[in-house]
Amino acid sequence: NAGVTQTPKFRVLKTGQSMTLLCAQDMNHEYMYWYRQDPGMGLRLIHYSVGEGTTAKGEVPDGYNVSRLKKQNFLLGLESAAPSQTSVYFCASSYTSTAKETQYFGPGTRLLVL
Amino acid sequence: GESVGLHLPTLSVQEGDNSIINCAYSNSASDYFIWYKQESGKGPQFIIDIRSNMDKRQGQRVTVLLNKTVKHLSLQIAATQPGDSAVYFCAETLRSGYSTLTFGKGTMLLVSP
Numbered sequence: 001n002a003g004v005t006q007t008p009k010f011r012v013l014k015t016g017q018s019m020t021l022l023c024a025q026d027m028n029h030e031y032m033y034w035y036r037q038d039p040g041m042g043l044r045l046i047h048y049s050v051g052e053g054t055t056a057k058g059e060v061p062d063g064y065n066v067s068r069l070k071k072q073n074f075l076l077g078l079e080s081a082a083p084s085q086t087s088v089y090f091c092a093s094s095y096t097s098t099a100k101e102t103q104y105f106g107p108g109t110r111l112l113v114l
Numbered sequence: 115g116e117s118v119g120l121h122l123p124t125l126s127v128q129e130g131d132n133s134i135i136n137c138a139y140s141n142s143a144s145d146y147f148i149w150y151k152q153e154s155g156k157g158p159q160f161i162i163d164i165r166s167n168m169d170k171r172q173g174q175r176v177t178v179l180l181n182k183t184v185k186h187l188s189l190q191i192a193a194t195q196p197g198d199s200a201v202y203f204c205a206e207t208l209r210s211g212y213s214t215l216t217f218g219k220g221t222m223l224l225v226s227p
Contacts, residue, residue, distance in 0.1 A: 004157070033214070040122055042203055042217030043158070058214060090157050102148060103215065105157030 002026055004106035006091050012112045013081045021076040021109050023091030031094045032074035033058075033103065034066060036087040043090060049074055081113045122201065124222045133191040135221045137204035142185060144206035148215070149178060149189045153200045161189070161202075165209070191223075199225045 007022040023032065030051050035043040035058075045058030049068040063085060065077045074093075078085060088110050092103040127133050139147065145166035150158035164171045164178045164187075171178050177190040187204050201222050205215040 040219065042205075042219045043215075044217070045214050048214060092157075102160040102163065105159070107157050108155075 004091055004093055004104050006089075006106040006109050008109060009107070010110045010112075012114065013078075014114050015082060017081050018077070018079050019081065019111075020078075021089055021091075021111075023074045023076070023093075023106060024072055025074075025091075025093040025104070026072060027093060027095070027104065028071070029093035029095050029104075030071070031096065031103075032068065033092040033094075034064070034074065034076045035090045035092065036060065036085075037090060037108075038087050046076065046089075078111075081111075083113045085111065086113045087111060122220050122222045124224060126224045126226065127194050129194060129196060129225055129227050131194050133194045133198070133223055133225075135189045135191075135202050135223065137187040137189075137218045137221075139185050139187060139204065139206040139218070140216065141206060141208075142182075144208060144216075146207050146209045147178070147180060147187055148205045148207075149176075149187075150203045150205060150217075151198075151200045152203065152220070158203060194223075194225050196225045196227055199223055 004025045033048040034046040037043050044060050047066040049055045052071040055066045067075045088108045090108050091106040094103045148163045149161040152158045162173045175192045179188045201220045203220045204218045207213045207215050
């Protein structure tokens with residue numbers, strides 16, 4: 001049982017390049033989330049999903065897209081990376097809505113956009 | 115407490131001391147609160163939670179206190195150990211619907227031997 005895993009662990013992009021961050025969970029959780037964490041700040045929700053095939057915007061969705069084609073995977077895409085997207089990205093999952101079940105976090109992906 | 119700008123508030127304690135980390139939450143309607151611990155280079159890890167119908171909840175070496183009147187949470191760690199060194203975040207949410215977590219900015223706890 002690996003929990004929540006994220007790929008890659010670290011990436012450097014040039015402005016304008018695109019990439020996809022992959023999150024996978026093996027806990028059969030319905031809910032999945034993508035957060036970004038910037039220095040001196042808490043986690044901010046980018047997008048989330050309440051089930052396979054569904055996605056919703058969080059607090060800071062601009063510049064990102066997501067897809068949840070399979071229950072166990074949640075992909076975060078950057079179509080045209082900007083230096084403001086330099087951050088650490090965390091994926092999380094929970095069995096039910098946050099209200100009833102805690103979220104389990106992955107180890108993070110560090111992204112540097114030059 | 116909460117951070118301003120790029121600098122996290124930091125609490126430095128000696129091993130064996132009790133630590134108290136504070137958090138002011140923003141939404142008076144929030145009714146579920148969670149404390150997370152984040153060690154360097156890792157994702158946040160659940161520590162303890164509390165619902166708004168409670169004032170206090172105890173776990174193993176940790177206690178969370180909730181004061182809804184002033185929208186304040188605290189996390190008390192007894193007999194703090196070097197392994198407790200981390201950034202601690204509070205998070206708030208509503209228990210109904212598809213509510214999501216709102217995180218505070220975090221407090222860094224440094225425990226020296």
